[in-house]
Amino acid sequence: MAKKKGEDLQIDRALLNVIAPMDIEVKRNELNIGDNCGRIFGITKYPQNVQYGWLGRVANISNVIGCISFRPIDSTAFVDALSANTMRNQMLEETAKSPLEQSRAKKAAEDSEKTMVQIDQYGETVGILSVALMPVGSEHNIESIIKRTTSSCAYMKLHLRSLANLQLEGFKQISPFYRINADVENVIGRIAPLSTIMGG
16 A cells, blocks of 8 residues: 655654744844744954864854854965064063063064964965854753853853844854855954864
8 A cells, every 4th residue: 555645754843943943033132043042142352372172162062053164365464464563562572661561572472473474484374264153042041051152162262242233144144054244254253374273
């Protein structure tokens, strides 16, 4: 006896809600996507030196959907800015009054010079790094998920910023069926060498 088409198919409601939610409600600082709530954040500040695997730890925060994008740029202007920054920090080192200011300026000058050599002499690719994160949960546990996400990023010395008034654009950036949003990239995009991401 032949089965009718679709007779033994089970509908996966959770998957259906993710792919095609019932509704999307956009507020100033949060999104309601079907039965789930979320808030879009962007990483706006990174530590001076990152550890190997840092990006993997960001991508594996539980109950968080993320988007990591890297857009290569022309490194000529960046190398010129690094050169000027190195000279400025060397001058600050010489004129600093306290030992703390002097050591900070010296470290900044050394780091700028090291990055400049890496880009100029070894052809390191430089680009704009954008990391957008969206903690997702129910109305009852979304605040605890957001707190856990911000504390995880703070532990890694990353600064998160809520994308106020850009929640829909941030959601589009995170979604696999949209391109990088220029407004979101202007807020969260930071210049970084490719080795920072490849080692992440």
